[in-house]
Amino acid sequence: MAQKKIGEMSFLDHLEELRWLLIRSAIAILILALASYFFIDYIYSDVLFGPKNPEFITYQFFCDISNYFGFQNSGICNAEMPFIIQNTEMGGQVSFMIWTCITVGFIMGFPIILWEIWKFISPALYDKEKKHAVLFIFVSSVLFFVGVLFGYFIITPLSVYFFGSFSASPEIVNEFNLESYTGMIKTSVLACGLIFELPILIYFLTKLGLVTPIILRKYRKYTLIIVLILSAIITPPDIISQIIVAIPIMILYEISIIMSAVVLKNQLKNA
Incomplete structure (x- = not known):
């Protein structure tokens, strides 16, 4: 069928x-x-x-x-x-x-x-x-x-x-x-x-109009603080370990911002 x-x-x-x-x-x-x-x-x-x-x-x-x-x-x-x-x-x-x-x-x-x-x-x-x-x-x-x-x-x-x-x-x-x-x-x-899966989630949320690059950039500093706090809790008491844990998550966040910007740009182009 x-x-x-x-x-x-x-x-x-x-x-x-x-x-x-x-x-x-x-x-x-x-x-x-x-x-x-x-x-x-x-x-x-x-x-x-x-x-x-x-x-x-x-x-x-x-x-x-x-x-x-x-x-x-x-x-x-x-x-x-x-x-x-x-x-x-x-x-x-x-x-x-x-x-x-x-x-x-x-x-x-x-x-x-x-x-x-x-x-x-x-x-x-x-x-x-x-x-x-x-x-x-x-x-x-x-x-x-x-x-x-x-x-x-x-x-x-x-x-x-x-x-x-x-x-x-x-x-x-x-x-x-x-x-x-x-x-x-x-x-x-x-x-x-x-x-x-954050970049994929941001892709669909942007297409639905629920998220924009402006919003993601606005809350970037708060996200960084939260990630560093969590890294400090679960890692040994040295800055190197905390940075190693925090870097991949922040890279994902930056990729999500780029993803959102690309989706929004394509939507405006096709409008």
Whole structure:
């Protein structure tokens, strides 16, 4: 059956299309989640619990950077993880395994989800915009995966290092719940992946008239302050680490401003 044009579709038709979008996306995630089960040992030991290892590549990288800039006494060079991870619920490990596989399925299936989203919104686009489907999927996927890697190799280990080594009193022993530890990793990775989609989000918000380059430039300084504060919270107490975390996010923000300006310029040209 030929797909209805956007102007011919009723509200219920849109809901039906959205329902099938969610169903197809869920099926793709579940299939990839089942496939990830065969690599679960590697996911556990090398991925999820990798940042718990003082020899993790990120700690070595930050140590080398700190030494290069003259911060020889940086605490991260002698990173210690004086904490254990424990399960306190009867079905905790089963739930942990299931949600780990689903998270991996979501990350690996993100391009498929983007394709389903594109098919959903494409009837509302111009014909020349529909030709950019492959570019949209490619750029959005690359941004997401770069964000995931940034979250895993930068945000996650720095957070694990900070919270794992922090002690309010020698009388308090850090024994983190399994759900708390993995929840922080999943949140950091997925949040960064979605944050790196900022240029794509700004593109569509600009087309809808909800955002302009003027607004983005106006709030640039506030964004910088927020990013620096967050960087100071999650990184070791040296300026180099804070800058390394803050720079990619601010670059994304600047790219978003350029993206918004280009979209607005094209709209004015075609008006």
